[in-house]
Amino acid sequence: MKSLKELNPGEKAVIKSISGEGAVKRRLMDMGVTRGAEILVRKVAPLGDPIEVNIRGYELTLRKAEADNILVE
Amino acid sequence: MHYKFALVGNPNCGKTTMFNEITGSTQYVGNWPGVTIEKKEGKAKKFKEDIKIIDLPGIYSLSPYSMEEIIARDYILDEKPDVLINIIDATNIERNLYLTTQVIELGIPVVVALNMMDAVEAKGDQIDIRALEKAFGVPIIGTSANKGKGINELLHKALEVAESSALTHGTSACKFYDEQIEKCIGEIENTIVPSLTVKAQNPRWTALKLLEGDEKAKEKLNVSAKVLDQIKVYQEKLEKVYDNDMETIIADNRYRFISKSISKAVKKKSAGGELTVSDKIDKVVTHRILAIPLFLAVMLGIFQITFGAIGSFTIDWVDVLINETIAGTVSGWLEVSGAAPWLHDLVVNGIIGGMGSMLVFVPQIMILFFFLAILEDSGYMSRAAFVMDRLLRKLGLSGKSFIPMLMGFGCSVPAIMSARTLENEKDRRLTIILTLFMSCGAKLPVYALFVSAFFAKDQAWVVFSIYVLGIIVAVFSGVILKKTVLKGETAPFVMELPPYRIPTFKGLSIHMLDRGKDFVKKAGTIIFAAAVVIWFAQSFSFSLQMVEDPGNSIMGTFGKIIAPFFAPLGFGDWKSSVALLTGFVAKEVVVATLGILHGLGEVGEDTASLAATLQTSFTPLKAYAFMAFTLLYMPCVAAFGTIKREMNSWKWTLFTVGYQTGVAWIVAFIIYQGGRLLGFN
Numbered sequence: 001m002k003s004l005k006e007l008n009p010g011e012k013a014v015i016k017s018i019s020g021e022g023a024v025k026r027r028l029m030d031m032g033v034t035r036g037a038e039i040l041v042r043k044v045a046p047l048g049d050p051i052e053v054n055i056r057g058y059e060l061t062l063r064k065a066e067a068d069n070i071l072v073e
Numbered sequence: 074m075h076y077k078f079a080l081v082g083n084p085n086c087g088k089t090t091m092f093n094e095i096t097g098s099t100q101y102v103g104n105w106p107g108v109t110i111e112k113k114e115g116k117a118k119k120f121k122e123d124i125k126i127i128d129l130p131g132i133y134s135l136s137p138y139s140m141e142e143i144i145a146r147d148y149i150l151d152e153k154p155d156v157l158i159n160i161i162d163a164t165n166i167e168r169n170l171y172l173t174t175q176v177i178e179l180g181i182p183v184v185v186a187l188n189m190m191d192a193v194e195a196k197g198d199q200i201d202i203r204a205l206e207k208a209f210g211v212p213i214i215g216t217s218a219n220k221g222k223g224i225n226e227l228l229h230k231a232l233e234v235a236e237s238s239a240l241t242h243g244t245s246a247c248k249f250y251d252e253q254i255e256k257c258i259g260e261i262e263n264t265i266v267p268s269l270t271v272k273a274q275n276p277r278w279t280a281l282k283l284l285e286g287d288e289k290a291k292e293k294l295n296v297s298a299k300v301l302d303q304i305k306v307y308q309e310k311l312e313k314v315y316d317n318d319m320e321t322i323i324a325d326n327r328y329r330f331i332s333k334s335i336s337k338a339v340k341k342k343s344a345g346g347e348l349t350v351s352d353k354i355d356k357v358v359t360h361r362i363l364a365i366p367l368f369l370a371v372m373l374g375i376f377q378i379t380f381g382a383i384g385s386f387t388i389d390w391v392d393v394l395i396n397e398t399i400a401g402t403v404s405g406w407l408e409v410s411g412a413a414p415w416l417h418d419l420v421v422n423g424i425i426g427g428m429g430s431m432l433v434f435v436p437q438i439m440i441l442f443f444f445l446a447i448l449e450d451s452g453y454m455s456r457a458a459f460v461m462d463r464l465l466r467k468l469g470l471s472g473k474s475f476i477p478m479l480m481g482f483g484c485s486v487p488a489i490m491s492a493r494t495l496e497n498e499k500d501r502r503l504t505i506i507l508t509l510f511m512s513c514g515a516k517l518p519v520y521a522l523f524v525s526a527f528f529a530k531d532q533a534w535v536v537f538s539i540y541v542l543g544i545i546v547a548v549f550s551g552v553i554l555k556k557t558v559l560k561g562e563t564a565p566f567v568m569e570l571p572p573y574r575i576p577t578f579k580g581l582s583i584h585m586l587d588r589g590k591d592f593v594k595k596a597g598t599i600i601f602a603a604a605v606v607i608w609f610a611q612s613f614s615f616s617l618q619m620v621e622d623p624g625n626s627i628m629g630t631f632g633k634i635i636a637p638f639f640a641p642l643g644f645g646d647w648k649s650s651v652a653l654l655t656g657f658v659a660k661e662v663v664v665a666t667l668g669i670l671h672g673l674g675e676v677g678e679d680t681a682s683l684a685a686t687l688q689t690s691f692t693p694l695k696a697y698a699f700m701a702f703t704l705l706y707m708p709c710v711a712a713f714g715t716i717k718r719e720m721n722s723w724k725w726t727l728f729t730v731g732y733q734t735g736v737a738w739i740v741a742f743i744i745y746q747g748g749r750l751l752g753f754n
Contacts, residue, residue: 018321023138024565029324030134031567032168035317037328046364047463050566056167056328059570061459063466066567 004053004070007041013072014038020069032056033070075123076235077152078228081145081176082160083169084131085452085571087188091160091218092128093583095228102587104721105130105144108498117228124228127154133168133569135175136320137289140498146289149179150274155235158227160186163193163200163215164572166339170331173209174249180275182238183211184231191217197342208334210247219577249330253314254322257284257307265303271295284308285323351452351572358453364460371453372479375444379437380483380514387436395429415619418612427604430659431597434486434711435589441480441487442588443581445494450576454494455568462566468548469555471495471566474504478547481511482540485712486596488513489719490588502720503551503559506729509712510547510736512540512704515660519703522664526684527696535697543704546736558728592715599714607658607710624670628654642702642738643695643745653702659709694753698745705737 001016015037018025032055033039042052042059050063082088092100096115103112110130117124129148130141137143149157159176161169166187177183185205193200206213212230216223248255262280266273271294273279282290283304291301308319315322348356357363378384400421407417448454458472465474473495480488488508495501520539524532610628612619620626624633624647632651639645639653652666664683671686691699707730708716717726 017317021318024567026134026136026138026320026324027565027567029321030136030171031569032171032328034321034325034328036325043359045359045459045463046361047460049463050459052359052459052570056165058165058168059572060567061455061570062565062567063462066565 001071001073004039004041004067004072005051005064007072009041009043012038012040016071016073018070024066025069028062028066028070031060033060039070039072074236075125076156076232077125077127077154078117078156078158078231078235079127079129079149079152079154080158080160081129081149081172082131082188083133083162083165083172083569085569086131086160086162086165086169087218088128088131088160090577090580091186091188091216091224092126093580094218094221094224096126102591108140108144108721110141110144119225120228120232122232124232132172134172135179137287139496141496143289146179149176149181153181155182155238156231157181157183158186158231159183160188160216160218163187163189164196166200167328167331167335170209170335171327173211174327174330177209177211177247178249178278178281180278182234184227184234185209185211185213186216186218186223186227187213188216188218190215191220191222199340199342201338201340204338205334208338250323250326254284254311254326257311261304261307265300269294269296269300281323284311284319286319349572354573355456355570358456359460364456368457368460371448371457372476375441376479376483378444379441379480379487384437384440384483387440388433391433391436392429395425395432400425400429418619419608422612423605423608427601427608430604430711431593431600431714434484435592437484438487438490438592439585439589441491443585445476445491446581446584447576449494450574450580452571452573455570458568459570466566468507468551469559470504470507470551471497471500474500474507477504477508478511481508481513483514485509485511485513485708486592486715489712489715490592492719499559499561502725503554505716505719506554506732507547507551509708509716509729509733510543510550510705512543513660515709516703518661518664519656520700522667522684523687523691523696523700525681526687527691527693535700539700539704542701542740546705546740550732550736592718596711596714596718599717600711603710603714604658607655611655611658622669623655623666624648624651639702641746642741643698644691644702646690648690649699653706656703657707657710657713659711660703663703692754694745694748697748698741701744702737702741705733705740707734707737 004013007013015033015035017035018028018033037055040054042054044051050061051067052059052061054060080088080092092113092115095117097118099118100113100115103114104110105112113128115126117126127148129145132139132142132145135142135146137146157176157179159173161173173185187200187202202213202215212234214223214227214230216227218224250258258277258280261283262276265283266276266279269279273294279290279294283296284307286308311322312319317325358367403425404417404421407420448457454473457475461472461475465472476494477488477492480491485508488511489505492501492504492508495504520536524535528535607628611623611626613627614620614625615627615630623629629651632654633647636645636647636650639650648667648670651670652663655666656663667687668683671683673683673686707713713726713730716729717723720726720729
C-alpha cells in the first residue's frame with residue numbers, strides 16, 4: 001500500500017482509504033474518491049504540482065499534499 | 074397557479090445553458106443575501122402557468138462545507154420549491170448522480186434532466202433511462218440543453234409532478250444504503266426524531282443527517298446532548314462494522330449504490346483508453362513545456378484586445394459620445410435658456426461628466442467578460458488554474474487569481490470584476506486587494522510626467538521599477554494578509570477538469586450583457602453619486618462660491634489641511650496633496666491638477682513646461698516617492714464602487730482602501746527617508 005502521490009503518470013490503482021478529516025476529506029469523497037474506486041494518474045502540472053487523475057470517468061486535479069492522504073494499492 | 078422550480082446540479086453540467094433556454098430574456102441576476110454568490114431567477118417563458126425558475130449555485134454535494142452548498146441546501150429546505158430539477162451531465166453520469174442521491178433525500182419532488190444526451194449518442198454509448206428511473210425512483214428526461222432539445226418535455230414533466238404532489242405529497246421511498254444502515258436510519262427516524270424539540274419536516278432526512286453527524290443540521294435542530302448520546306450508540310456500532318467514520322460510510326454507500334445502478338443502465342461503446350478530442354487538446358494545453366508560454370500568450374492576447382487598440386477605441390467612442398455630443402448639445406440648450414453658470418456646470422460637468430466617468434468602463438468590461446466567458450465555458454479556465462496553481466499558492470492564492478492580477482495592469486475596474494471567477498470568498502477578497510497594487514494604465518501619465526522631469530536618461534527603467542514595486546508590495550501583502558485578517562483554512566484545491574466544449578454564442582452574449590448591466594446598476598450608482606460629490610467639492614469653496622482655482626475649493630482647502638501628513642514623504646506642499654486628492658476622480662487627473670495649481674492651466678499632451686516647473690519644488694528622490702505613493706494609494710472612485718459591489722461589504726471596502734493608503738504611506742516614507750540616509754537627493 002502506498003499513497004497516491006507516489007504513483008507515476010500512467011499508473012492505475014484502487015483506492016483503499018482516505019486519511020485526514022474535515023473539508024478536504026469530505027470534498028474528496030464528494031468528488032468520488034472513495035474506497036474501491038479505480039484511479040489513474042494522468043499527469044503532473046508543468047511546475048510539478050498539482051496532479052491530474054482520472055476517476056469515475058472524469059478528470060480531477062488535486063495537490064500533492066492532498067494526494068498524500070489517499071492510500072492506494 | 075404559481076409554481077417555483079429550482080435548478081440544481083454540478084458545475085459544468087450545462088445548468089446555465091438550461092436556465093438560459095428556459096427563461097430567455099426574463100432572467101434577473103441578483104445576489105444571495107449576505108454573500109457575493111450570484112442568484113439568478115427567471116420565468117419559464119413558453120408556459121401560461123406562472124413558473125418561477127431559480128438557478129441554485131453549481132455544487133457537487135449538499136454537505137455543508139462550502140458557501141454554495143449551504144446556500145443551495147438552505148434554499149431548498151427553507152423556501153420549499155415545488156419541484157427540484159436536477160441537471161446531470163450524462164457524459165459524466167457516475168459523479169453527477171452523487172448529488173442526485175442527496176437531492177432526492179431532501180423530500181421535495183425531483184425531476185432529473187439527463188443532459189448532454191447528444192454527446193452520449195455521438196460517442197455511441199447507450200443509457201437505459203427507464204432502468205435509472207426505477208433505481209432512483211424519480212422521473213428522468215433526456216435533454217440536450219445546448220440544442221434546446223427535451224426542455225419542453227422536462228418542464229411538462231415537472232409541472233405534472235408539481236400538480237400531483239400537491240395532492241399526494243409523495244416523497245421518494247428510495248433507499249440507497251446497506252440494510253444495516255437503513256435499519257439504523259429507520260430506528261432513529263421512529264424513536265429519536267419525534268422527540269426533538271424542533272419538529273422535523275422530513276423525518277428520514279433528519280435521521281440520516283443526525284446519523285451522519287452533520288453539524289449544520291444539528292445546529293438547526295437544536296439537538297440536546299442526550300439525543301447526541303443516543304445517536305452515538307448507532308454511530309459507534311456502524312463505525313465498528315465498517316471500520317471507518319460515519320461520513321465516509323455514508324459517502325461510500327451512496328457511490329456503491331450508484332455504481333451498481335449504472336453498471337446495469339449504462340452501456341459504453343468503448344472501454345475508454347483511446348484518446349478523446351479533449352485528451353488531445355489537453356496534451357498541448359497542459360504540456361510540460363508549452364503550457365506556461367501558451368497561458369501567457371492567451372492572457373496577453375486578451376489584455377491587448379481589452380486595453381489595447383480595440384478597448385481604447387471603445388473608450389474614446391463613449392467619451393466623445395458623452396462628453397462632446399451629449400454634453401455639447403445639453404450645454405447649448407442651457408445657454409439658450411439662460412441657465413445660471415452653476416446650474417450649467419452642475420448639469421454638464423457634474424451629472425453628464427459623472428455618468429461619463431462610469432460609462433466609459435462598460436465596453437471594456439463587456440469585452441473582457443466576453444473572453445473570460447470563452448475561457449470558462451470552453452474548459453480552459455480550470456486548466457489555467459491547474460498550470461498556474463503552484464506559483465500563486467505561495468501568495469495564498471489559487472491559479473485563477475492570475476487573471477485579475479494581470480488585468481489590473483490595464484484597469485482595476487474590470488480586473489476586480491474578473492475576480493468573480495474565484496469560487497472561494499476569501500481568495501476573492503485577497504485577490505481584489507492585491508490586484509489594486511498592479512499599476513493601472515491611468516497612472517502612467519503621472520509617471521510619464523515625473524520621469525521626463527527628473528529621470529530623463531533612464532525613463533523606461535524608472536517606470537519599470539515602479540511596476541515591479543507594485544508586484545513586490547502585492548507579494549508581501551499576500552503573505553501578510555493571509556497570516557492575519559484573511560487567516561483561515563484554505564479551500565481545498567480539488568477541482569474538476571471538465572472536457573473541452575465549444576462555447577455557444579448565445580451563452581457568451583448573455584454573460585457579457587449581464588456583466589455590463591450589473592456594473593451600471595450596482596457599481597454605477599455609487600460611482601455616479603461619488604462623481605457628483607467630488608465635482609461639487611472641486612468646483613465650490615466652503616462659502617458655496619464657484620471657484621476657478623481648485624486650490625480654493627472645498628477639496629483644495631482639505632488638501633491644504635492634510636498636506637503636513639505628506640511632509641515625511643518628501644512632498645508636503647499643498648499642491649501635491651490636492652493633486653493626490655483629485656486623483657480619486659481618476660488617476661490621470663493628478664497631472665491635470667498639478668498643471669492648474671502650478672498656474673499652467675490644463676496640461677495637454679505637452680507636459681514639458683509643467684515638468685520644468687516641478688523641478689523647482691521636487692527632487693528626484695521626492696519625485697520617486699511621489700510616484701510610489703501614486704502607485705499604491707487608494708484607488709479611483711470607479712474602482713472604489715466596483716470593490717464595494719464585488720466585496721458586498723462596506724467594512725471590507727473601507728479596509729481595502731485604508732490598507733492601500735497605509736501601505737502607500739509606509740513605502741513612500743521608506744523610499745524618501747531611506748533614500749536620504751543613503752545620501753540620495
